[in-house]
Each structure stands twice: as C-alpha cells, then as structure tokens.
Amino acid sequence: MTTFPSTPRTRAWRAAVSLSVAALLAAIGPTAFAQRAVEQPRKTCDTATTPFCDATMAPVPGWKGRVFRLAQHYPASAPKDVQPWLSFDPHRKPQEYLDAVLAYFYEGNTRSNTEASFDPALNRVRGWYNAPWQDRGTNGREFVHGLTRERVSLPGELDPKQTLPWNNYAVGFYNAPGGVTLGKVWANHGNPDAGLATMPEGTVAAKLLFTTAPVEQVPWLAGSPEWQAYVYDPNDSHPRATSPRAIRTVRLLQVDIAVKDRRATDTGWVFGTFVYGGGPGRKAKGGSGSGWQNVSPVGVMWGNDPGYKPGHGELQQTALNPAVHMPHLGYQGRLNGPVDNAVSSCMSCHSTAELPQGTMVPPKGADPAPWFRNIESGVPFDAGHKPLDYSLQLEVGLVNFLRQNPSVFPRSLSAAQVERVHQDIGKPLSRAGDE
Numbered sequence: 001m002t003t004f005p006s007t008p009r010t011r012a013w014r015a016a017v018s019l020s021v022a023a024l025l026a027a028i029g030p031t032a033f034a035q036r037a038v039e040q041p042r043k044t045c046d047t048a049t050t051p052f053c054d055a056t057m058a059p060v061p062g063w064k065g066r067v068f069r070l071a072q073h074y075p076a077s078a079p080k081d082v083q084p085w086l087s088f089d090p091h092r093k094p095q096e097y098l099d100a101v102l103a104y105f106y107e108g109n110t111r112s113n114t115e116a117s118f119d120p121a122l123n124r125v126r127g128w129y130n131a132p133w134q135d136r137g138t139n140g141r142e143f144v145h146g147l148t149r150e151r152v153s154l155p156g157e158l159d160p161k162q163t164l165p166w167n168n169y170a171v172g173f174y175n176a177p178g179g180v181t182l183g184k185v186w187a188n189h190g191n192p193d194a195g196l197a198t199m200p201e202g203t204v205a206a207k208l209l210f211t212t213a214p215v216e217q218v219p220w221l222a223g224s225p226e227w228q229a230y231v232y233d234p235n236d237s238h239p240r241a242t243s244p245r246a247i248r249t250v251r252l253l254q255v256d257i258a259v260k261d262r263r264a265t266d267t268g269w270v271f272g273t274f275v276y277g278g279g280p281g282r283k284a285k286g287g288s289g290s291g292w293q294n295v296s297p298v299g300v301m302w303g304n305d306p307g308y309k310p311g312h313g314e315l316q317q318t319a320l321n322p323a324v325h326m327p328h329l330g331y332q333g334r335l336n337g338p339v340d341n342a343v344s345s346c347m348s349c350h351s352t353a354e355l356p357q358g359t360m361v362p363p364k365g366a367d368p369a370p371w372f373r374n375i376e377s378g379v380p381f382d383a384g385h386k387p388l389d390y391s392l393q394l395e396v397g398l399v400n401f402l403r404q405n406p407s408v409f410p411r412s413l414s415a416a417q418v419e420r421v422h423q424d425i426g427k428p429l430s431r432a433g434d435e
C-alpha cells in the first residue's frame with residue numbers, strides 16, 4: 001500500500017475544518033440563512049428514508065431565480081441510445097471524438113435561456129443525473145445551479161492580464177448508464193454500497209466549470225454563457241463554510257468529459273476537455289463567437305504515459321489540439337484543463353478514486369511516478385482500497401456520507417477501511433483542495 005506523510009497543507013485544512021464546524025454551530029440561528037452558508041437541518045433530505053438533498057443551503061429568502069433540483073431518479077436500466085463517439089478512434093480522430101461527445105452532452109441541454117440550460121428536468125432527448133452527497137462543507141453545492149467550489153485560478157494562470165486569484169465552480173452530470181451505477185451504489189439511502197461502483201461501457205460523465213473571473217481579467221471569456229450562483233467572495237481563496245456568500249455572475253470556462261470506452265485498453269476511460277473561446281490564443285475559434293457552442297477542444301487522453309521522459313519522444317496517450325495554446329497543461333504536458341493543477345492530469349487525479357480516499361495529487365517532494373501509472377478500471381490506486389472506477393463524485397459523496405453517519409457500517413467495506421475513512425477526516429476532498 002502506498003501511504004504518504006501528512007503535508008503542511010493537509011494539517012492546515014484539518015485545523016480549518018474543525019474551526020469551521022465550531023463557527024457553523026455558533027451561526028445556526030433564526031437569521032442564519034440570510035448571508036451565511038449554513039447547512040440545512042438534515043431532516044427532510046440525506047437521511048435513510050428521504051430523498052438526497054439538492055444543495056448545502058436553502059434558497060435565500062425572496063429569491064425568484066432558478067433553484068437547483070438534484071436529478072436523482074436514477075434509472076434501473078439504461079434505455080437504448082446512440083453512442084456517436086464510437087465512429088471515431090480517440091487516438092487518430094481526437095477532434096471528431098470530442099465533438100461527438102460534446103454534441104451528445106449538449107443535445108436537449110442547451111437552450112436560448114442560458115439560466116435554464118443544463119436542467120435535466122427540461123431535457124426531452126435523454127436523461128442526465130447528478131451525484132448525491134456533494135452538498136456538504138465549504139465546497140458543497142450552492143442552491144441556484146448546484147455548483148460545487150473547485151480549485152482557485154491563481155494570478156496569471158488563465159491569462160497574463162489576470163492579477164487576482166478567482167474562485168471557480170462546477171456541476172457534473174452522468175448519462176443513463178452512469179446513472180444506473182449511481183442508483184445501485186446509493187439504492188439504500190442509509191447504507192450505500194461502494195462495491196457496486198463499476199460504471200458500464202457507454203457511461204458519459206460531463207462537467208461544466210465556471211469562473212468568477214471577469215472579462216477585464218480574462219479577455220478571452222467575452223461572450224461566455226453566464227449563470228447566477230450563490231458564491232463566496234470571488235477573490236477569497238480560502239473561504240470557510242460560514243464565510244458570506246452572495247448571488248454573483250459566473251462565466252463558462254471549461255467543459256470536461258469522461259467516457260467509458262473499452263478501446264482505451266489500459267484504463268477503460270477516455271478523458272477530454274474544452275476551453276471557452278479557444279483560450280488565450282483564440283486561434284481555434286474566432287474572437288467574436290459566443291455561447292455554449294463557442295468552446296474548443298484542448299485535448300484528449302486515454303492513459304497516463306507511464307515512464308514518459310520529456311525530450312525522449314512524444315506523449316503517446318495524450319493528444320493535444322495544436323490550435324489551442326493554454327497557459328498551462330498537466331504534468332509534463334499531459335492533458336489537464338485551465339482550472340486544473342499543473343502537477344497532475346485528468347486521469348492521474350481520477351485514478352485515485354477509491355475508499356479510503358487516495359491522495360489526489362503527488363505531494364511536494366514525493367516521487368510522482370505512482371500517480372502516472374495506468375490503472376485499469378476496477379483496480380484501486382492503493383492496494384487494499386475499494387476502487388470507485390475513476391468517479392471522484394462517488395468518492396466525495398461516500399466520504400461525506402460516512403463523515404455524517406459515523407455509526408453506519410457500509411456494505412462492501414471492511415472495518416479497517418471504514419476506520420481509515422474516519423481517520424482521514426479533514427483531508428482535502430475536492431479539486432478545491434489541491435491548490
């Protein structure tokens with residue numbers, strides 16, 4: 001088993017968590033919902049006998065805009081559907097592959113009313129489903145669009161003009177095959193089964209990432225779809241659960257996709273990402289475009305290129321779009337999105353999805369090689385852990401559940417595994433923690 005010493009960052013996070021719990025308890029009172037992100041009393045949702053919660057907090061009084069409803073009517077089986085990406089080899093036709101997945105994700109989801117876009121309840125073409133239990137803690141779902149807080153974009157990471165750190169937020173969806181697995185894992189709301197986490201062939205997971213950065217700081221965001229969301233101070237890189245929130249505008253920055261595709265023989269998955277407007281180079285799409293369609297593929301990956309040495313040939317399992325020039329990619333040029341940590345890659349971080357939770361990014365000073373192995377679907381990152389098939393939303397949800405329900409002994413986990421999950425309390429649990 002690979003274990004790692006706790007880093008200063010992990011320790012700082014632990015301290016912040018216990019502090020924010022105290023602050024949270026102090027803040028619960030009659031007026032607490034007004035400006036404070038206080039967690040809902042868990043009586044009507046997230047219990048053994050109720051539906052899953054939609055968001056971390058109730059809508060602010062008087063709010064007339066959109067309210068996020070968790071798409072949680074998970075299907076027992078997936079209806080027959082097209083899989084247009086199967087016409088293209090991700091290795092030889094990366095652009096066509098990515099375009100096919102994006103069109104499939106957008107179909108029935110984009111609407112002229114931007115605020116009403118990507119509401120599964122309005123999609124007449126196919127079902128999309130949200131993962132439960134993302135509604136906890138500092139980074140939990142807000143109530144307008146169900147956005148969770150993600151990694152902060154540090155000054156200069158998005159554009160040379162960017163002088164301030166900006167918070168980012170995201171919402172993810174699974175198609176029906178993935179929804180079937182979410183439903184199986186979470187069939188018993190009082191006792192999830194991590195042993196059923198394998199996603200079937202044809203699963204598509206997609207995630208929309210939005211930034212609080214304004215166009216003045218990141219000029220290539222001009223024309224980007226805007227959503228209202230209940231978020232922290234845009235420049236506060238270390239908010240607590242009790243930090244004030246307000247309704248603010250966020251802009252589409254990145255679209256992530258992950259496809260269970262058996263042609264990716266080393267891992268079972270293909271990951272890809274798009275950047276709004278073609279990124280800073282703006283060569284891929286004209287500078288004048290706008291809207292959901294104005295995104296360009298950054299690249300695609302189907303493996304981690306273990307053992308790759310820069311200067312000795314090219315990456316074989318990442319294909320990058322030469323028309324897009326991002327300020328940074330992932331480790332040694334592997335695929336990563338504009339929001340992501342440059343020491344990681346899509347598949348590196350997602351290969352750590354397991355219980356007890358894996359360490360998502362190589363800690364400073366550690367040998368990064370273990371994070372750039374090719375891990376087959378169904379194999380855990382650490383020996384003896386329960387694999388969650390590259391789904392970090394399953395991991396985040398299950399850990400949140402176990403923290404809230406310390407006395408539940410979940411199926412498929414050993415006593416030692418449950419113990420470890422509880423010991424890990426306070427470990428950063430989302431992309432937001434890997435700054």
Ligand code: HEC
Binds near residue numbers: 390
């Ligand atoms: C450093 C870690 C990290 C990196 C790098 C990363 N992700 Fe994720 N990703 C997460 C976490 C954590 C979640 C679950 C929580 C959330 O949605 O914020 C997630 C969720 C997702 C989801 C929703 C389904 C799921 O698996 O949970 C997709 C799809 C996704 N990421 C795709 C990508 C793609 C594509 C890239 C590369 C461009 C990428 N990710 C890079 C951490 C990472």
